[in-house]
Amino acid sequence: MFRAVPMTRISAVILARDERAVLKGLGRLGAVQLVHNHPEGDAQPLATTDPAGEMERYEGIRARLQELYQSLEIPAFSGGPLRAEMTLEQAEEDLRDMEERSSDLLNLRRGVAQQLKDLAALREQLSSYYGSDVPLDDPGKFSFLHFVTGRMPERNLGNLGRDIGDNAAVIPLSRQGGWQSLMAVTTLRGRPELEKVLREAEFQHEALPVVEGKTVDGLYEEGQKEQQQLTTQMEELNERLGGLAAEFVPALGRIGAFVDTEHRLLDAGRTFPRTGAAVLIEGWVPAEDAETVERRMGEITGGSYVLETALPEVSAQQQVPVLLRHSRLLRPFEMLVSTYGLPDYRELEPTLFVAISYVLMFGLMFGDAGHGLVLALCGLAALFAGKSQKVRDFGILLIFAGMSSIVFGMVYGSYFGIEAFKKYAIWHDPLEGDPMRLMYGTVGIGVVMISFGIIFNVINRFLKGDMIGGILDKFGLAGLLFYWGTLAIMIGAEAIRSRGLMTVCFIVFFVAPIACWAFRGPISFFMHREEHESSGANIGPIGAILESFVEAFEAVLSYLANTISFVRLAAYAMSHAALLFASFMLAELVRQIPFGGGVWAVLVIIIGNLVAIVLEGIIASVQALRLEYYEFFGKFFSGSGQPFEPFRLAADDEGPPS
Secondary structure (H helix, E strand, O other): OOOOOOEEEEEEEEEHHHHHHHHHHHHHHOOOEEEOOOOOHHHOOOEOOOOHHHHHHHHHHHHHHHHHHHHOOOOOOOOOOOOOOOOHHHHHHHHHHHHHHHHHHHHHHHHHHHHHHHHHHHHHHHHOOOOOOOEOOOHHHOOOEEEEEEEEEHHHHHHHHHHOOOOEEEEEEEEEOOEEEEEEEEEOOOHHHHHHHHHHOOOEEOOOOOOOOOEHHHHHHHHHHHHHHHHHHHHHHHHHHHHHHHHHHHHHHHHHHHHHHHHHHHHHHOOOOEOOOEEEEEEEEEHHHHHHHHHHHHHHHOOOEEEEEEOOOOOOOOOOOEOOOOOOOOHHHHHHHHHHOEOOOOOOOOHHHHHHHHHHHHHHHOOOHHHHHHHHHHHHHHHHHOOOHHHHHHHHHHHHHHHHHHHHHHHHOOOOOOHHHHHHOOOOOOOOOOHHHHHHHHHHHHHHHHHHHHHHHHHHHHHOOOHHHHHHOOOOHHHHHHHHHHHHHHHOHHHHHHOOOHHHHHHHHHHHHHHHHHHHHHHHHHHOHHHHHHOOOOOOHHHHHHHHHHHHHHHHHHHHHHHHOOHHHHHHHHHHHHHHHHHHHHHHHHOOOOOOHHHHHHHHHHHHHHHHHHHHHHHHHHHHHHHHHHHHHHHHOOOEEOEOOOOOOOOOOOOOOO
């Protein structure tokens, strides 16, 4: 329960002729994470394949498939069952046929789309001048006149009218977004003066297209008609391409599944050491699936294989993949753990403890039976209506959090903060009585969690063979002795002093653990000196001693800070109660309003409860998670585990392997 799924290392030698079939069988089974170690010793002559050219062909087909999917606007790259006789050449031929059948229509659609784009730009340009019937003839043919079109800030139009003079005429056109479109006319002699006035008015020139014998209105209306014709043509093209897309989907799916399968097989196979007749396949498999894998391999090869299994070595040099399997109720809390990281294969897996502690801390901070009921109902809705597993898991998490809130709400006597129900409290509201008792209780929770974190770290160290770390580490047995001893001295100081044991306790529980922490570094350095030197670390014995003393000082402070950090549980429990109390106080004030005061008071109470549910719910969830990660996981959890990623293929690609 506190360990990841046990893994087994498999090493199988198969005949080269069976490699493809074996890989397909393992891929459909989805239970083996393939690995490759460079051969050594007697295995040195083995070599790996490098099918780079063939893989490039598959990657090229995949790129062409993706382009065809996008061009034909097929919504999803959907796979399909493979034909048993499909080959790489057949896939390329089928794809080439579909590309040729669709290329003319696609090119035509691209051309129509570009024409529509150009027409839209032209009509946008002409829209500001539509209705003025401005001629679009070449301005150069007018020997005595100079025409200007463009736009300027609307605010400058008044000044322009005063400064333009008698030798020019300004024709205001449309207005849009604070800009005034206009056309100005003057004589060739008056051109410099007009340009100067326009420049001072922040005028922006816009050159209209030159079309002999046309006006703005005529060209605009012609463009509108042409746009309608092109739109109709585009709809017809889209309909024809849609028909081709529907026809192509099954074939594209088959080709996509074939390419994906073959690419995966090639990519996996090129990492295997091999001879001319045999191939070595290695990987990790869950121990409970090892027998199934072996039986499957025997069926495929007809018994022509050699398979060895081995348990993971104790040495930390061997990276073992991590697979977590929990019941449906614990799976949401596995998600909380994996967000921080996966445990190393040799470490304890804390999901069960996290589930209990997280729910407990959340309920303590969010203690209200009414609010808990709302969360539980939301969780039930997510559980039964959620379309994805993550949503359903989140629903389970909400149900547990809501149930915990209900329990603590009964303890506090809080039911939507209504005062009349507080007399039924098992204990009392967090704001009433002595708040120090609540704080002492939350510190007690912190002591339990920190203690379990230290115990888990000791076990992890021993499981990895690190006896020095398990005993002398700041979170090892020496740390546990310091922590519990210091707490005992603080709680029972009078009793210890009355028996004359204070000095002995001080030496045993304080001096001795700190000495262990201080000497852990030097001891580890001298016991593993060769490893330190081979790793390139420049730290010497003096450096190890100084580093250990610094760590010892940091450990003393961290124990104090980590324990006090759990006081936040009491603080947020009181803030939750205070927010509800403030809502009811505000409601009493609102109730005094002459018209509808009672209704407004009820609305204030409802809004206050909603704010408490959303705001305090988020705060409580984040704070509980923070205490898990920093105060609990920080003692023992490395988060360095690598996820188990089995080799998978589509289960229905060709039917049974040959």
